Amino acid sequence: MEKEIYRRPAAGTHPANLSEAYKSTPGRAPRRPAVxxxxxxxxxxxxxxxxxxxxxxxxxxxxxxxxxxxxxxILVHGRVLDEDGxxxxxxxxxxxxxxxxxRYHHPGDQHDAPLDPNFYGGGRARADEEGRYHxxxxxxxxYPWKNHYNAWRPAHIHFSLFGPSFATRLITQMYFPNDPLLxxxxxxxxxxxxxxxxxQAAFDLDSTRPEWALAYRFDIVLRxxxxxxxx
Amino acid sequence: MSKGxxxxxxIGPFYVGTLVKAYRQDLAPPNVAGEHVEIVLSLHDxxxxxxxxxxxxxxxxxxxxxxxxxxxxxxxPLDPGFEGFGRASTWLDGxxxxxxxxxxxVPWPQGGLQAPHINVSIFARxxxxxxxxxxxxxxxxxxxxxxxxxxxxxxxxxxxxxxxDANGTWRLPIHLGGPQETVFFDC
Numbered sequence: 361m362e363k364e365i366y367r368r369p370a371a372g373t374h375p376a377n378l379s380e381a382y383k384s385t386p387g388r389a390p391r392r393p394a395v396x397x398x399x400x401x402x403x404x405x406x407x408x409x410x411x412x413x414x415x416x417x418x419x420x421x422x423x424x425x426x427x428x429x430x431x432x433x434i435l436v437h438g439r440v441l442d443e444d445g446x447x448x449x450x451x452x453x454x455x456x457x458x459x460x461x462x463r464y465h466h467p468g469d470q471h472d473a474p475l476d477p478n479f480y481g482g483g484r485a486r487a488d489e490e491g492r493y494h495x496x497x498x499x500x501x502x503y504p505w506k507n508h509y510n511a512w513r514p515a516h517i518h519f520s521l522f523g524p525s526f527a528t529r530l531i532t533q534m535y536f537p538n539d540p541l542l543x544x545x546x547x548x549x550x551x552x553x554x555x556x557x558x559x560q561a562a563f564d565l566d567s568t569r570p571e572w573a574l575a576y577r578f579d580i581v582l583r584x585x586x587x588x589x590x591x
Numbered sequence: 592m593s594k595g596x597x598x599x600x601x602i603g604p605f606y607v608g609t610l611v612k613a614y615r616q617d618l619a620p621p622n623v624a625g626e627h628v629e630i631v632l633s634l635h636d637x638x639x640x641x642x643x644x645x646x647x648x649x650x651x652x653x654x655x656x657x658x659x660x661x662x663x664x665x666x667x668p669l670d671p672g673f674e675g676f677g678r679a680s681t682w683l684d685g686x687x688x689x690x691x692x693x694x695x696x697v698p699w700p701q702g703g704l705q706a707p708h709i710n711v712s713i714f715a716r717x718x719x720x721x722x723x724x725x726x727x728x729x730x731x732x733x734x735x736x737x738x739x740x741x742x743x744x745x746x747x748x749x750x751x752x753x754x755x756d757a758n759g760t761w762r763l764p765i766h767l768g769g770p771q772e773t774v775f776f777d778c
Contacts, residue, residue: 368777374599375719382601384717387636388767394722394777395742401697402710402725403778405660406650407676412613443594456607464605468644482607518603520610525662526650526710527778529721533600550719551598558595581594 365399366527366583367443375550382546383507399527406526409452419485421457421497429479431460431498435567435575436534440491440521443584447491453580454520455495456482462501471503496573502541514541514548523582534578535560599721602714604644606680615677618649618691623673625654625692629760630726630753633686634713637768641685645715649677649689649726651708656695665698693728699738706733706740713765722775726763729754743774750774 377389397403417423422433440451458464458481461473465481485493500515516533523529535542537560542548548556558581567575619627630649634642652658652675657667659674675694679687696704709726727734729752734740740748750773753763765773 369596373596377718377720377722379719382717382719384601385719387638387640388642388715388717389719390722390772390775391637391768392772392775394775396777397739398700399778400700400705401652401658401663402650402705402708404662405658407648407674408660409613409674409676411674441594443596445594454610454613456605456610458605464607466605466607469605480607482610484613518600518606520602525660526712526723529648529712530597530599531602531714531721532597533603547600547719551600555595555598558597559600579594581597583596 364586365404366525367586369583372552373555375552379546379550382550403527404525406524406529407522408450408524409522410450412452414484414486419483419493419495421479421481421483421495424480425478427478429459429476429498431476431479433496433573434499435494435496435569435573436517436561436578437492437494437567437575438578438580440487440493440523440580440582442582446584447487447489448523448582449487449489449491451487451491451493451521451523453485453487453493455484455517457497457500457517458503460498460501462503473501473503499536507546512541512544514539514545519580521580521582528582530580530582532580533559536576537561537563599719601716601719602646604716606646610646610678614679616679616687616689618673618675618677618689620672623653623670623692625695628691628693630689630691630709631686631760631762632689632711632726633684633762633764634681634715635685635764635766635769637772639769641681642715642767643681643683643685645681645685645713647679647681647687648712649691650710650712651675651691652694652697654692654695656697658697696733703736703738704733706731706737708739711765713767718767722767723778724765724773724775725751726753727751728761747774
């Protein structure tokens, strides 16, 4: 048997598909075990979206409309790495989030909080050769979500990454450090105990721009390759 | 230096902006070589209800069986204008449509070829992880010797086989649970 190209995620990394406290999972989580595929060209290739052209302001969610959005301006930056700490160069990073009041620019969001005409909430960035990306945005609000009595989502930013292959595809959420809502959130707590903290950004005083915006650092780690490359 | 993998979280119901921006449902302009096909995927939950807030992504080789990716180093033609990636959210009826070409066959690491297939990722509220499956084309003679289909118990193989309807559109319902649960793969 040929060696697998990408390492399988260690146990205790990802949430179980069925996480009962998150009430949308029982009707949607597959119950049968996934069939492990050997890594063929179908798994080790994937969309790099290298031709996707980004507009200059796509990574600045505060300058996509007529005026500046309401809320606390923040910088969110970090690196896209693999498990060996190697950068994933030129990675496309997609984010989306609600506004400072906790409302998404989405017709399905009926939370009684104001929309901000100056905030759409979507952004994209292309990482550099060292895997570094950065966004300028506003801090998203918390919002209620009816999963259980008095359920509130902690402030979060959704992240979407492709990495180098179909096997490395990842969608996740970034949280803010020590948010008091984290202990009560079934989605955050669906992640096994030892890995959960990886979803909290770090407050980054060194990257803060004085008189302008606080900064948070969020490194994203995608699956690494096994030592022997396929040739 | 070993770093801990970033855990997965649900896409949630309110993906906006960026993901919409990169929607691609027409993968193959008319000049792209190969058999042009229309594909309709539909998403169903364990109770058989449609999932109107999901996202499908597809990834495939071109008609020559070549992936547009640096790790596919075989000397086979790439088609200008064909990347092989598609993305769409589901409609209220749980379906998404893609216009593409039928992919060629790609090799199996231990020798031989795989049957034509399209790799499918599924995201939705309630799915904490991406789930992945494959679409095969019912009636393709190569299916009988496909090593992945052979790994699946015969009674469940049909969950991977798109059927051609009277209009020539290939349709594959994907069931996240229930008696018809689709075969999903750990990639």
